[in-house]
Amino acid sequence: xxxSADPTAAPAAARVSAEGGALTRTIVHLWPFIWPGERPDLxxxxxxxxxxxxxxxxxxxxxxxxxxxxxxxxxxxxxxMTSWWAWLIAAPVALTASYGITRVLMALVTQGRDAxxxxxxxxxxxxxxxxxxxxxxxxxxxxxxxRKTGGLTRVLERGRNAIETIVRMxxxxxxxxxxxxxxxVGVLLWMFDWRYVxxxxxxxxxxxxxxxxxxxxxxxxxxxxxxxxxxxxxKAIDSLLNYETVKYFSAEERERARYDVSMARYEKASxxxxxxxxxxxxxxxxxxxxxxxxxxxxxxxxxxxxxxxVGDFVMINAMMIxxxxxxxxxxxxxxxxxxxxxxxEAMFAILGRNPxxxxxxxxxxxxxGGGTIRFDDVHFSYDPxxxxxxxxxFEVPAGKTVAIVGPSGAGKSTIxxxxxxxxxxxxxxxSIDGQDIRDITQSSLRQAIGMVPQDTVLFNDTIRYNIRYxxxxxxxxxxxxxxxxxxxxxxxxxxxxxxxxxxxxxxLKLSGGEKQRVAxxxxxxxxxxxxxLDEATSALDSHTEQEIQGALDRIAENRTAIVIAHxxxxxxxxxxxxxxxxxxxxxxxxxxxxxxxGGLYAGLWNRQREAAEAEEKIAGLDRGVPARSQxxxxxxxxxxxxxxxxxxxxxxx
Numbered sequence: 001x002x003x004s005a006d007p008t009a010a011p012a013a014a015r016v017s018a019e020g021g022a023l024t025r026t027i028v029h030l031w032p033f034i035w036p037g038e039r040p041d042l043x044x045x046x047x048x049x050x051x052x053x054x055x056x057x058x059x060x061x062x063x064x065x066x067x068x069x070x071x072x073x074x075x076x077x078x079x080x081m082t083s084w085w086a087w088l089i090a091a092p093v094a095l096t097a098s099y100g101i102t103r104v105l106m107a108l109v110t111q112g113r114d115a116x117x118x119x120x121x122x123x124x125x126x127x128x129x130x131x132x133x134x135x136x137x138x139x140x141x142x143x144x145x146x147r148k149t150g151g152l153t154r155v156l157e158r159g160r161n162a163i164e165t166i167v168r169m170x171x172x173x174x175x176x177x178x179x180x181x182x183x184x185v186g187v188l189l190w191m192f193d194w195r196y197v198x199x200x201x202x203x204x205x206x207x208x209x210x211x212x213x214x215x216x217x218x219x220x221x222x223x224x225x226x227x228x229x230x231x232x233x234x235k236a237i238d239s240l241l242n243y244e245t246v247k248y249f250s251a252e253e254r255e256r257a258r259y260d261v262s263m264a265r266y267e268k269a270s271x272x273x274x275x276x277x278x279x280x281x282x283x284x285x286x287x288x289x290x291x292x293x294x295x296x297x298x299x300x301x302x303x304x305x306x307x308x309x310v311g312d313f314v315m316i317n318a319m320m321i322x323x324x325x326x327x328x329x330x331x332x333x334x335x336x337x338x339x340x341x342x343x344x345e346a347m348f349a350i351l352g353r354n355p356x357x358x359x360x361x362x363x364x365x366x367x368x369g370g371g372t373i374r375f376d377d378v379h380f381s382y383d384p385x386x387x388x389x390x391x392x393x394f395e396v397p398a399g400k401t402v403a404i405v406g407p408s409g410a411g412k413s414t415i416x417x418x419x420x421x422x423x424x425x426x427x428x429x430x431s432i433d434g435q436d437i438r439d440i441t442q443s444s445l446r447q448a449i450g451m452v453p454q455d456t457v458l459f460n461d462t463i464r465y466n467i468r469y470x471x472x473x474x475x476x477x478x479x480x481x482x483x484x485x486x487x488x489x490x491x492x493x494x495x496x497x498x499x500x501x502x503x504x505x506x507x508l509k510l511s512g513g514e515k516q517r518v519a520x521x522x523x524x525x526x527x528x529x530x531x532x533l534d535e536a537t538s539a540l541d542s543h544t545e546q547e548i549q550g551a552l553d554r555i556a557e558n559r560t561a562i563v564i565a566h567x568x569x570x571x572x573x574x575x576x577x578x579x580x581x582x583x584x585x586x587x588x589x590x591x592x593x594x595x596x597x598g599g600l601y602a603g604l605w606n607r608q609r610e611a612a613e614a615e616e617k618i619a620g621l622d623r624g625v626p627a628r629s630q631x632x633x634x635x636x637x638x639x640x641x642x643x644x645x646x647x648x649x650x651x652x653x
Contacts, residue, residue, distance in 0.1 A: 026341055027170060033124035034167060042123060045116050049171070052113035057180050059106045061187060064318040066099035072311035114172060121167040129160045132347055138355045142382070142423065152350075154230045159347030162340035169340075173333045177326040184323055191312070192302075196295055200323070203291025207327055208334075210287055214280040215338050221276055222339050225269035232262035241505070288327065292320040357421055357442065365444035369433045370398025371529045371560035373419070378428035380411075380418060388414050390583040391428070398433075401561040403571035405601065406580035412564045416532045419562070421445055432530070450528035452552065454535035456519040458510070463492055464499035466518050470526035479525060486521035486551050488514065513548060520551050531561040568605050569612075577601065 036042055136152065181204070188196045239246060239255045246255055299316045302308040373396040381387040388411045396402040404412050417423055418430060421437050430437050437445055450470075458466045467479050474482075480499070483489040491514060495501045503509050503518075510518065516536065523531070533552060549570055556563075565571045572591040579587040579594065579601045586600050594601035 026166060026344065030124065030128075030163070030166060030170075033127055034120060034171065036123070036127075039123070042120050045120050046171075049113050049117040049120070052109050052116065053176050054179065056106055056109040056113060057176060057183060059102055059109060060180060060322065061183050063099065063102045063106060064187075064315045064322060066102055067318045068309075068311035068315035070099055070311075071314040072309050117171060121164060121171070124167050125160055125164045128163050129156065132156055132159060132351060135351055135355075139350075139353060142356060154233050155346040155350065158226065158343040162343035162347070165336050165340040166344070169333045169336050174337075177333065180326045181323070184319060187319065191315070192299075192308075195298060196316070199291055199294050199298070203288060204327060206291075207284060207287045210283050211280070211334055214276070214283060215334055218273065218276045218280065219338060219342055221269065221272050222342055225266065225273050226343065228262065228266040228269045232259065232266050235259050235262045244508075284328065288324055292317075292324075295320055357424060359441050360439060363439060363441045366432060366435060366437075366440040366448050368448050368529045371448075372396065372398045372433055373530065373560060373562065374429070374431045374434075375415075376429040376431070378418065378430060379426045380414060380423065381426065382423075388583050389418075389425075392580070392583070392585055393428075394578050394585060394588065396560055396562055397575070398560055399558055400575040401556055401563060401573075403563040403565055403574035403577045404580060405565050405568060405571065405577060405604065406586070407604070410580035411583050412580055413534055415562065416451070416534045416564060419532065420449060420451070448528055449530045449532060450523040450526050450555075451532050451534065452516070452519050452523050452536040452555075456515040458503045458515060458518060460503070460505050462497075462500045462502055463518060466503060467499075467521045467525055470522035470524070474525050479521075482521040482525040483517075485524050485554060486517045487548075488517035488521060491517075516548050517551065520548070520555060524555050529559060531556055531559045533561065533563045533565075535564055535566050568601075568608055579604075 035046060133156065136156075185197055185200065188200060235258060239259065246252060295316055296313065299308055299313045303310065303313055375392050375394050378389050378392045379387065380389040392411070392415075394402065404415055406412055418425060419437070421442055424438065432440075432445075432448070459469065463483075464476070464479055467482055468474055470482070471478075476499075480489060483492055483499075492499055492501065501509075503515075519536075533556070536548070536552060552570075553573075563571055563574060571577055574591070576588060577591060577594055578585055579599075581600055587594055587597065589597070595605060
């Protein structure tokens with residue numbers, strides 16, 4: 001369900017924060033999810049749950065009376081032996097049976113109420129969790145780069161649990177408790193006198209005052225425990241996601257110590273939380289016991305004075321014990337709701353954060369004709385103090401391939417992020433077929449562009465699932481055809497599970513080349529009119545790069561393509577090459593034109609060629625190729641002076 005179409009979605013919930021009155025506003029904004037306008041079946045469940053709530057409390061009030069009547073019957077003088085059986089059946093046994101029946105009935109009605117309301121509460125949890133999840137996806141790339149994934153998942157998990165707690169406590173605990181307390185006060189006034197009511201109300205007031213003070217004290221402890229729990233969870237996820245890196249550096253002990261520091265903090269905070277809970281429970285029990293003792297003592301005095309019976313003494317005891325349960329729930333309800341509000345603060349903070357990139361009012365879907373891309377005097381910076389692009393202008397004609405190259409930090413990958421509108425530019429204009437991308441819907445923009453990134457991340461699912469992600473309604477035959485075009489079909493069929501092979505977390509069960517081919521197949525299946533290759537082969541070895549380059553060339557045929565490249569050998573056939581340097585277009589032209597100019601591109605080309613030749617020489621020596629053959633090799637690094645003596649990594653840089 002889209003939050004944009006749902007008036008009770010993120011914007012309403014987002015207004016709830018940790019400010020004063022957060023509990024009241026939380027309840028107000030949760031109500032549309034408890035009483036959903038579009039679900040009459042759930043509304044009916046709420047109504048019947050409320051009816052059963054009242055019935056359950058009325059039955060609850062009958063239980064102490066049956067206890068009193070049975071006790072008075074047992075305490076009454078026995079009749080003559082001739083009528084013993086009649087007395088046994090008519091009074092104590094029957095009254096005792098009625099006591100048991102009312103307790104069973106009370107339990108059945110209460111559980112029926114909870115069962116009826118379960119679907120309502122879990123529907124509210126589902127909708128709010130979905131809204132939060134959807135909102136997280138709507139937030140900008142900047143937000144996700146600044147946050148830790150493990151922390152976000154914990155926020156979502158605790159917020160989801162907090163929603164369930166609040167809904168359950170308000171409807172199934174707080175409302176019944178208030179009703180039962182009112183009924184008990186009425187019964188005490190009817191059966192006893194005002195003194196008992198005064199004692200009961202004083203006990204309740206003292207109980208709630210102590211609960212409030214102790215719970216407020218525990219809130220800070222709870223926050224600290226939550227923070228330490230999140231920190232430990234983030235550390236664990238970060239370490240496990242980087243399992244191989246940990247092994248590379250034999251850092252298991254370091255990671256264990258790092259995690260133990262977080263868990264030690266969590267242990268300390270949790271111990272304080274449990275200790276404070278024990279203090280709270282002990283204080284509540286002491287206050288209630290004093291009140292109950294006073295009431296029973298007054299009843300004993302009244303029995304001695306002939307104003308009450310033994311059954312009344314039993315009844316007041318049963319009433320007080322019966323009161324303890326809802327009174328204890330009152331304390332628990334307050335504690336749980338306060339803690340739930342604390343837990344839900346982070347979720348509401350995320351809901352309250354407006355997406356950095358929004359569709360403009362009246363935004364239209366992108367209408368792709370040829371797919372011509374234009375950057376007109378584009379300025380952009382991630383941080384205002386550090387501009388990245390400084391007036392970049394270029395055009396990618398429909399159906400042509402333009403490569404963007406340049407030294408590290410020149411702004412190459414920023415081009416692709418701006419084209420996808422992960423960020424909005426500060427000045428200038430980016431258009432596709434003359435349409436400013438800020439005036440079209442983000443969804444239609446991204447549907448028209450295919451991406452093969454340098455770091456291919458796959459979902460922890462099957463190969464078929466990951467390829468089909470490019471176009472979800474594709475048939476199995478279309479998925480397999482895309483894999484064949486990406487030259488990975490044969491590998492997949494050699495695997496025992498074929499297309500149902502699990503790729504593992506982030507695709508770690510596949511090699512770099514296999515992951516890239518899956519990414520290419522996914523993009524081929526999407527079949528977009530515009531293609532972006534963001535250093536798609538820079539992390540691969542030369543042999544794998546050559547194999548995948550052919551697949552990339554096929555996917556770029558008859559499409560408007562932007563190729564962001566580090567290895568210049570992959571872009572020599574581009575229709576135009578744009579060289580970025582310092583956030584500006586330094587050079588542009590074909591490969592031959594740029595080499596002839598002898599400028600920045602030519603320098604980058606020569607350094608990469610020299611590095612490649614140095615690597616070939618080393619590889620030849622490793623294979624046992626005679627030194628004479630190496631010396632005779634044309635354009636060897638030794639013939640190029642000092643540049644040829646650079647180590648391969650330095651030369652490439």
